[in-house]
Amino acid sequence: MVENKTPEHLVIEQFGAVRRITITNPRKKNAINLQAYRDLANQISAADQDDSVTVLVLTGAGDFYSSGNDISALLTSERSVEERLESSHASLARMVKAFYSFSKMLIGVINGPAIGIAATTAILCDVLYMEENAYFYTPFTALGLCAEGCSSYTFPKLMGTSKASEMLLLNHRMSAQEALQFNVVADLFKRKDYERKIWPRIQQYGLLPVGSIKATKQLMKKFDLDKLEQASKAELEALAKRWQTEEAMQAVMNFMTRKSKI
Template identity: 40%
Template structure:
């Protein structure tokens, strides 16, 4: 579902805040400082951007993406995306719109906008210049819907759409596997943890992507969605290093079903686990049609997958979906301590051990993933699914 078209990629200018209008103005900050930002200031700004409390919104993030690409790669040199890749088109348009802006000017504009964002939250903009990331901590601002950072020998992937409860868009479905692949190829990373920003781990598929789909588009969009879902799940199956979920709040839909593919799952006692497939006219994904019965037993898995039984964190632990549960007040510190400890284990041994544990099931699970994705493609096109989703929207209004 989240692969289907977004209701509206960018907010209307009519509703744009005065702050957004300021940061998006092409000449807003050129008079703030006479010297161009250094590479250290640019790197520091990337770190500050990821530490903001509030999501600046899609328009600002598009601007930041474009400036980041311009500062690193120069003027846009990629072909315009086609088909239904509206997010890709928006990103390309933002980058291409910078024209021949120099890398140095793009870097300066990027730093200026971050300073304005920090100032808007009551922070000290000068810290962007003065503070550099620790040599043991690296972050990557090339992602839009997630935060990817390396802390010591551990990579952390944060689902970063807190205002939408980290609902998963088509773009996020692509960025998470890309981040996993990056961590897999980084010899300095020995373990990866995935968590959510704010109070939710993830509310699952962004159902707003169902809006404004024309009947003649449904087949193509559903088929594209099936491919994206299959690739998303395969990203977990192909990951060779230890993978930990830090479930800081509710995990719904595909965010819940893919937990069966993690090596360890830690949960806050505020978390719950919910697969609302029956209410939405859909079927299990994330290989849960196999992994959940294996972990829980058939009867208890059926309660969850067929009838939408919502589990508390402790119930999920009893059913082996969760490894351990910690109080919300100590959750982050408990997880951080364990992740740091695991990251110091001999990496080759960890990879070899995971491979021998998982290798007998990997090919089988890919077949399960393919069958689940194909079934969903059919269901997304059914009148029953359409009616169920429309009923969902009517309850939200």
């Protein structure tokens, strides 16, 4: 096993042909800040170009996969709103594209709650395994914002219009059992069984011929890539507009106030 802890909130490990990226920001429940956006994009792209990697695994440290976007870091920046939005949206676009353009096997191990951008990008993975007490939560309208991470396309495609609308418009919290029912994840696991059942299975995937994986994945996604690109672009344009509305800023401030009282 080779380990590299260079990125501040990511741990990178290699097990044979399997590389694992673990999001680790325990003080903020593995929230993803602007630098983490960039680091994730860099690491996913690097794994795609590295001949030693067949399978890339994404997971979180501790009890959370990720609590999503670190909104507090965005709000406390000293730069102007326009500068903050331009920088964050460019980094977000690059990270999201790294997910949907990854050419090898991309596996998400959802070890705990996945919220906001963490949930939407996780669903861009090829295969998801989910801890039985974890959940997906996309409170975009509660924040006065809108869908992101290609979820305006992927959620209806995976779940159907009604469940996707419940998630993206009504802030429904999807349990692991629901995620399995709606074909969002491949399998559930108990936390105590991860090292014994799920991880050995993933390591076996690393022995598969990478060229075969890439060829088949390319066929499976042949008609999706353009739609994902279009969805990401449209979402970012809408998100930029939403961030500049009084409605969104008030909703975000209300959310942060409620959060601080928990």
